[in-house]
Amino acid sequence: MLLHDGDQIMVGNIQLDVLHTPGHTPEHLSFIVTDRPRGAGPMGIVTGDFVFVGDVGRPDLLERAAGLSDTMEAGARTLFRSLERFRALPDHLQVWPGHGAGSACGKALGAVPSSTVGYEKRSNWGVAETDEASFVAAVLEGQPEPPRYFAAMKRINRDGPPVLGQMPVARRLGATDVLAGASMSSRWIVDLRPARQFADGFIAGSLSLPYAKSFSTWTGSIIPVTDELVLMSDGDDDAVRWAVRDLSRIGFDRILGWVDASEALHAWREAGHALQTVPQLSVTDVASTRADGAATVVDVRGRTEWDAGHLGGAMHIPLGDLRQRWHELPTTPLLVHCQSGARSAVATSLLHRLGRTDAVDIRGGFTAWRAAGLRLSGQVE
Numbered sequence: 001m002l003l004h005d006g007d008q009i010m011v012g013n014i015q016l017d018v019l020h021t022p023g024h025t026p027e028h029l030s031f032i033v034t035d036r037p038r039g040a041g042p043m044g045i046v047t048g049d050f051v052f053v054g055d056v057g058r059p060d061l062l063e064r065a066a067g068l069s070d071t072m073e074a075g076a077r078t079l080f081r082s083l084e085r086f087r088a089l090p091d092h093l094q095v096w097p098g099h100g101a102g103s104a105c106g107k108a109l110g111a112v113p114s115s116t117v118g119y120e121k122r123s124n125w126g127v128a129e130t131d132e133a134s135f136v137a138a139v140l141e142g143q144p145e146p147p148r149y150f151a152a153m154k155r156i157n158r159d160g161p162p163v164l165g166q167m168p169v170a171r172r173l174g175a176t177d178v179l180a181g182a183s184m185s186s187r188w189i190v191d192l193r194p195a196r197q198f199a200d201g202f203i204a205g206s207l208s209l210p211y212a213k214s215f216s217t218w219t220g221s222i223i224p225v226t227d228e229l230v231l232m233s234d235g236d237d238d239a240v241r242w243a244v245r246d247l248s249r250i251g252f253d254r255i256l257g258w259v260d261a262s263e264a265l266h267a268w269r270e271a272g273h274a275l276q277t278v279p280q281l282s283v284t285d286v287a288s289t290r291a292d293g294a295a296t297v298v299d300v301r302g303r304t305e306w307d308a309g310h311l312g313g314a315m316h317i318p319l320g321d322l323r324q325r326w327h328e329l330p331t332t333p334l335l336v337h338c339q340s341g342a343r344s345a346v347a348t349s350l351l352h353r354l355g356r357t358d359a360v361d362i363r364g365g366f367t368a369w370r371a372a373g374l375r376l377s378g379q380v381e
Contacts, residue, residue, distance in 0.1 A: 003029060013037050021050040021086070023079025024057030024105070025157075032093075044094030045117070051086055052097040053110035056126030058143050061105075065150035076136040083127055083135075091118025102213030104150075107143050142304045145318050149220030149250050156251050170231060170244045173257040175267035178230050179203070187228040190219065192239050193261055195345035199361065201275035203268050206232065208278075208349035210342075211239040216246040218346055221320035225251045231258040278348050279360045283369045286311075286335055286362060295333040298359075300347040301366065305339060311369065312377040319343045326354050337362035337369070 003009075005020035015034040022028050031046040049057040059075030062068040094116055101111040108125070120127045129135040181187050182205055189206035191198050198208040209219055223229070229252060233240050240258045247255060265275060281289060289295050290313075297314040299306060306316050317325050319338070334351060336359055338344040344361050351359035362369075370376065 010036075016046075017042075019045070019085065021047070021082040023059050023075055023082045024049045025062065026075075026078070028057070028082075032089075042090070042093055044096055045089065046096045047086075048098040049105050050082065050097075051095060051120060051124070051127065052099060052103075052106050053095070053112050053115045053120070054124055055106040055108045055110070056083065056124070056139065058106055058139065060140055060143055061146055061150055062154075064143075065146040065148075066154045067151070072140055073136060076139050077132065079139065080132050080135045086117070086127060087121060089117045091116065091121065093117040095120055102217070104144050104147050104217055144302050144304070145320050147217050147221040147320055149225060152220075152225045152251055161251070162253060168244055168248050168253070168255060170240055170255055171257040173230065173259045175259055175263040178232075178259045178264060179267055179271060181228075181230075182206075184228075186224075186226075187230065187256075188223050189230050189232055189264075190223075190243075191261070191349075192231060192233045192236070192243060195342065197234070198349065199278035199280065199345065201265060201277060202349070203232075203264060204273065204276050205353050206349070207353060208345055211236075211243050212342070214342075215243060216250050218319065218343070219247060219252070220250045222323050222346075222350060223252075226254070228254045228256055230256050232261050232264055233258055234261045276352060276357070278345070278352065280363050281335060281360045282363055283372050283374060286369075287374075289333075289360075290335060293332065295335050295360075296330050297335045297337065297362075298329065298347070299337060299366075300343050301338050305366070309370075309376045310366070311337075312375060314377075319347050322347055322350055323354070326351065326356065329356070333358040333360065335360050335362055337365040339365050340367045341365045 003018050005018060007018040009016040013036045015036050017032040019030040019032055021030045028050055030048060030050050032042045033044045034042045059079045060072040062071040062075060094114055096114050099105050099109060100113055101109050103109055126139060182189060182203060189203060190209050191202060191206045192211045194210050195208055209215060231240055231243055244255055290297060297311050299310055299314045299316045300319040300322060302318055334356060336344045336348045341364055344365055348359045348361040
């Protein structure tokens with residue numbers, strides 16, 4: 001069913017009035033919600049990716065993720081006009097956005113799940129800005145790198161997703177069955193365990209992606225949506241269930257199942273294979289390790305973080321680009337870091353899968369480097 005601005009939908013006694021709010025995408029819709037039996041008028045607005053708590057939807061994805069050139073500024077100006085409609089809504093309306101903190105659909109999303117129109121008028125920088133030129137400049141500045149799966153999601157949104165019939169459920173797999181396909185390039189063992197446990201011993205070719213708020217972002221940025229996934233967990237059924245749910249929401253339908261980590265690691269050793277490990281390096285040891293070009297520091301943070309300050313002589317490849325750009329890396333050993341250590345653990349495991357077993361994870365990342373008072377390059381020097 002195609003919807004247009006001003007259309008009305010009844011779901012039982014709940015009335016949904018369609019509001020066209022383009023900007024984040026040209027077709028974006030919001031829905032004003034009215035509980036008809038109560039007869040007190042609208043009670044809230046479902047804003048999706050239009051207005052978040054503390055932020056607004058980014059208008060640059062058509063250009064940066066889907067490759068449609070010269071659409072960012074036009075999208076920003078369209079978003080500004082949509083926000084003029086939002087500001088005209090009654091202050092008492094509740095605001096129910098589609099995302100919270102951790103989403104890449106904005107740059108400053110709040111962790112609180114809902115708000116009100118009146119509160120967002122006061123506290124949301126994007127809603128409060130009434131000068132169009134200032135808004136356009138601000139909304140396009142400092143946006144994080146779009147996850148690579150966004151391009152696939154644009155296609156799915158346009159063509160429609162496959163009909164699954166029900167929410168997917170990952171079945172438990174036997175360890176020996178999983179290990180038989182561990183070396184397939186189109187099959188990924190996604191290890192949900194904490195990064196430190198992964199570093200102490202993992203199956204060759206597996207990827208460290210602990211279940212956390214950015215799990216789907218990094219999974220979708222690194223793994224092709226058409227590849228097969230096997231989840232590996234330390235027995236945390238909740239983590240498996242939430243991971244499957246999050247992956248299905250970004251188009252991953254080829255989840256073969258999950259395997260218990262202790263069983264899989266035992267089977268791997270019983271088959272005669274040694275567990276792999278990720279070497280760790282403290283920030284104070286980086287200088288001596290990279291002396292005379294003996295090693296290369298690889299910074300996997302985002303562009304905004306890099307521009308704010310970085311290690312002199314480091315090579316910058318954001319984590320979301322690493323699988324596509326790893327061939328640019330020199331042959332010297334790699335010292336990998338991010339801001340605090342979470343992304344570098346993912347990056348190092350990916351590099352090991354790609355054959356760069358000389359990749360080392362710098363503990364504590366840029367935060368530890370700066371806390372130690374070591375020399376920087378960039379604006380914070």
